[in-house]
Amino acid sequence: xxxxxxxxxxxxxxxxxxxxxxxxxxxxxxxxxxxxxxxxxxxxxxxxxxxxxxxxxxxxxxxxxxxxxxxxxxxxxxxxxxxxxxxxxxxxxxxxxxxxxxxxxxxxxxxxxxxxxxxxxxxxxxxxxxxxxxxxxxxxxxxxxxxxxxxxxxxxxxxxxxxxxxxxxxxxxxxxxxxxxxxxxxxxxxxxxxxxxxxxxxxxxxxxxxxxxxxxxxxxxxxxxxxxxxxxxxxxxxxxxxxxxxxxxxxxxxxxxxxxxxxxxxxxxxxxxxxxxxxxxxxxxxxxxxxxxxxxxxxxxxxxxxxxxxxxxxxxxxxxxxxxxxxxxxxxxxxxxxxxxxxxxxxxxxxxxxxxxxxxxxxxxxxxxxxxxxxxxxxxxxxxxxxxxxxxxxxxxxxxxxxxxxxxxxxxxxxxxxxxxxxxxxxxxxxxxxxxxxxxxxxxxxxxxx
Amino acid sequence: xxxxxxxxxxxxxxxxxxxxxxxxxxxxxxxxxxxxxxxxxxxxxxxxxxxxxxxxxxxxxxxxxxxxxxxxxxxxxxxxxxxxxxxxxxxxxxxxxxxxxxxxxxxxxxxxxxxxxxxxxxxxxxxxxxxxxxxxxxxxxxxxxxxxxxxxxxxxxxxxxxxxxxxxxxxxxxxxxxxxxxxxxxxxxxxxxxxxxxxxxxxxxxxxxxxxxxxxxxxxxxxxxxxxxxxxxxxxxxxxxxxxxxxxxxxxxxxxxxxxxxxxxxxxxxxxxxxxxxxxxxxxxxxxxxxxxxxxxxxxxxxxxxxxxxxxxxxxxxxxxxxxxxxxxxxxxxxxxxxxxxxxxxxxxxxxxxxxxxxxxxxxxxxxxxxxxxxxxxxxxxxxxxxxxxxxxxxxxxxxxxxxxxxxxxxxxxxxxxxxxxxxxxxxxxxxxxxxxxxxxxxxxxxxxx
Numbered sequence: 001x002x003x004x005x006x007x008x009x010x011x012x013x014x015x016x017x018x019x020x021x022x023x024x025x026x027x028x029x030x031x032x033x034x035x036x037x038x039x040x041x042x043x044x045x046x047x048x049x050x051x052x053x054x055x056x057x058x059x060x061x062x063x064x065x066x067x068x069x070x071x072x073x074x075x076x077x078x079x080x081x082x083x084x085x086x087x088x089x090x091x092x093x094x095x096x097x098x099x100x101x102x103x104x105x106x107x108x109x110x111x112x113x114x115x116x117x118x119x120x121x122x123x124x125x126x127x128x129x130x131x132x133x134x135x136x137x138x139x140x141x142x143x144x145x146x147x148x149x150x151x152x153x154x155x156x157x158x159x160x161x162x163x164x165x166x167x168x169x170x171x172x173x174x175x176x177x178x179x180x181x182x183x184x185x186x187x188x189x190x191x192x193x194x195x196x197x198x199x200x201x202x203x204x205x206x207x208x209x210x211x212x213x214x215x216x217x218x219x220x221x222x223x224x225x226x227x228x229x230x231x232x233x234x235x236x237x238x239x240x241x242x243x244x245x246x247x248x249x250x251x252x253x254x255x256x257x258x259x260x261x262x263x264x265x266x267x268x269x270x271x272x273x274x275x276x277x278x279x280x281x282x283x284x285x286x287x288x289x290x291x292x293x294x295x296x297x298x299x300x301x302x303x304x305x306x307x308x309x310x311x312x313x314x315x316x317x318x319x320x321x322x323x324x325x326x327x328x329x330x331x332x333x334x335x336x337x338x339x340x341x342x343x344x345x346x347x348x349x350x351x352x353x354x355x356x357x358x359x360x361x362x363x364x365x366x367x368x369x370x371x372x373x374x375x376x377x378x379x380x381x382x383x384x385x386x387x388x389x390x391x392x393x394x395x396x397x398x399x400x401x402x403x404x405x406x407x408x409x410x411x412x413x414x415x416x417x418x419x420x421x422x423x424x425x426x427x428x429x430x431x432x433x434x435x436x437x438x439x440x441x442x443x444x445x446x447x448x449x450x
Numbered sequence: 451x452x453x454x455x456x457x458x459x460x461x462x463x464x465x466x467x468x469x470x471x472x473x474x475x476x477x478x479x480x481x482x483x484x485x486x487x488x489x490x491x492x493x494x495x496x497x498x499x500x501x502x503x504x505x506x507x508x509x510x511x512x513x514x515x516x517x518x519x520x521x522x523x524x525x526x527x528x529x530x531x532x533x534x535x536x537x538x539x540x541x542x543x544x545x546x547x548x549x550x551x552x553x554x555x556x557x558x559x560x561x562x563x564x565x566x567x568x569x570x571x572x573x574x575x576x577x578x579x580x581x582x583x584x585x586x587x588x589x590x591x592x593x594x595x596x597x598x599x600x601x602x603x604x605x606x607x608x609x610x611x612x613x614x615x616x617x618x619x620x621x622x623x624x625x626x627x628x629x630x631x632x633x634x635x636x637x638x639x640x641x642x643x644x645x646x647x648x649x650x651x652x653x654x655x656x657x658x659x660x661x662x663x664x665x666x667x668x669x670x671x672x673x674x675x676x677x678x679x680x681x682x683x684x685x686x687x688x689x690x691x692x693x694x695x696x697x698x699x700x701x702x703x704x705x706x707x708x709x710x711x712x713x714x715x716x717x718x719x720x721x722x723x724x725x726x727x728x729x730x731x732x733x734x735x736x737x738x739x740x741x742x743x744x745x746x747x748x749x750x751x752x753x754x755x756x757x758x759x760x761x762x763x764x765x766x767x768x769x770x771x772x773x774x775x776x777x778x779x780x781x782x783x784x785x786x787x788x789x790x791x792x793x794x795x796x797x798x799x800x801x802x803x804x805x806x807x808x809x810x811x812x813x814x815x816x817x818x819x820x821x822x823x824x825x826x827x828x829x830x831x832x833x834x835x836x837x838x839x840x841x842x843x844x845x846x847x848x849x850x851x852x853x854x855x856x857x858x859x860x861x862x863x864x865x866x867x868x869x870x871x872x873x874x875x876x877x878x879x880x881x882x883x884x885x886x887x888x889x890x891x892x893x894x895x896x897x898x899x900x
Contacts, residue, residue: 042879044878045820054819305885324874326874330876330878341874341876369509401878401881402855402881403855405852406856406858408873409856412869415863422756423858424776426855427494428780429498430782431852432852434492
């Protein structure tokens, strides 16, 4: 008899896998160990919870523990932390609320996720300095910001997704916001054109933006009172550090499971790790990037869900690949929308063996004569010799992310720019110009090959 | 020396070709004969001109005759009608305002467009019965509706794009609107799910919708006063007939140029007709459908522009294919957006040799917990044996047309449903659920193969 399917971590990858395995195999024992209280929640919604757009933290939960247990017949154990994996004996060591025990597995999924990076900055341990990664973080920040009203001046370290989304959330709560970003632009993975447009939007919304500014320390005694930069000390009474995430690989590493070049767990096309019967998925793994053919660590919700689901199907006896990624991402920045896909960074493109050419164009979100159209700026990157499309980004006030999906679809298919130019895309005056902005960008980029 | 590049028809295809040819070949003589006054205009904007969203008819003109003549050095002759093409002598016979003359061509482009179909219904010749296809139609209708205020009850014959858009326009002008549609649904090419949603929206906006209702005649003496159906006479004082268009092929046909199976002019992949040095593009031609590999007549703006541009490049000595179509189209219906691409009709899919399977799902335009999300309904059609995606349609209050572009891009690449399911599409809570509705539809359709 096959041993149980054991899952470490009860969020996107883990619960998708458990649920899919249950649907495919009604009789197998499926055990999920989650070290916290929360499972299957939309962490991407946390900034909007802080903003007040979402009333209750519970609203971010897509399936409750009770539903998993009673409706899906999954043995979900919250407040159970896995302390170790033994790939020889095929067991995990689990610390439950009452005792520590060994659990044998037939198949194991490591879905340990990632953690917010806490950079080693002087004073980082001061009270009122937060990261935002899980439900407890969101709860603590909202309580601090909303319920006390003593937060008036927030410093945000890092101009990435979380920093930008939290700037919007905090401004909505009437808090003064300062963003400190080391690089010359915000949202670096989205490319320059997006960075510029979003910086302009942030300033228009009265966010103080400190670019090329390294935070050297935090001041304060009982709580944080200032952010030290090389030039000044900016007074704050709240700090949000959005310095990215790092994959939680300690368990895997200690078990002797292979860690990839990106620092995340290496897996094959079925999400299988270097250890027999051990899979990994979600924010703790690297995945194959369809453009470069190399592994990449892009911890996002869709690929975690998809890989979890695929592994659930695989362990049920019907092998299903976890899929490739092209690094597609979207973010709302106040009244702007930004999205990106593929390889935008020219250095990275060169490292992958390409000879990148980049073009940026500005067009409109609606036909020129149609009311209330907005500017929309498209960047496309392609390889000069093969003309293969490598990546794209878009920024504008409407119609952005789903236009990037067209580019992402092209990347998955290895389309060239001339092929992309020929796409029969939708047109009606309320929705875009006759030549969609992505086609205009392709025409301009196509011209630059000549 | 090469003879002049002569273009018949000064709209999307013709002016795109003339402009591109000029950019590629600064010295060649380029002559455009346009029988009317208007060139290079956005006919798709006409309903919004009637609605009052667009102040001036001139706003629909993207490039003026003066700009074509002076800035692009194109010999544009408005009010010049081509009466005949002689493919032996390589000349056209042209009736100008002053004289009729012969013009020799080195290359000829037929861009004669299409005309609104005027169905042979009793009383169709009565005053106050209109079609909406060109600028003069738009001008006449707006004058009639806006400037006289005597239009109170409009009958619209046909629930296609023009009918739906004009219903919105007329309602905005305070006119009572009745739509008469022979078929059991509006927007038949968009499939049932779109038809149902749009019918519901029309009724919610107080449009009287008569489905499966044949108009048998119009009543009236000095002007139309009623629409006769088998059941009743509906009183109206204005009628808009939106019965589709037919390609203007008479000139080509009389010249002995091959007409295709769809009734439009047949061309090869470069837009070349059966006659030497004679090209055709735009609403008068059929184009290759990438899904069926068969010719299809889908007269829309983008393919006209694209084919014109390609032919301009080809006649300048750098052959460029006109591209394939997948029949992508979008329409706004009051507060709904609808779009479609590929093959949705199962009978048509069967005729093209496929074994179609269709699934329709309803999801959300934003994450479930994010405020103000709307329902979004996706239909996908695939071939059962090959799992190749054949077509899709979407309807909802936001985020519709650009999601259809993802499907269109997949069709151009011949993707299967399992491949489509693996697309790394964008996700952020304000823009969609983690699994975009198109991916959810693909998952459900994928499941139906099993």
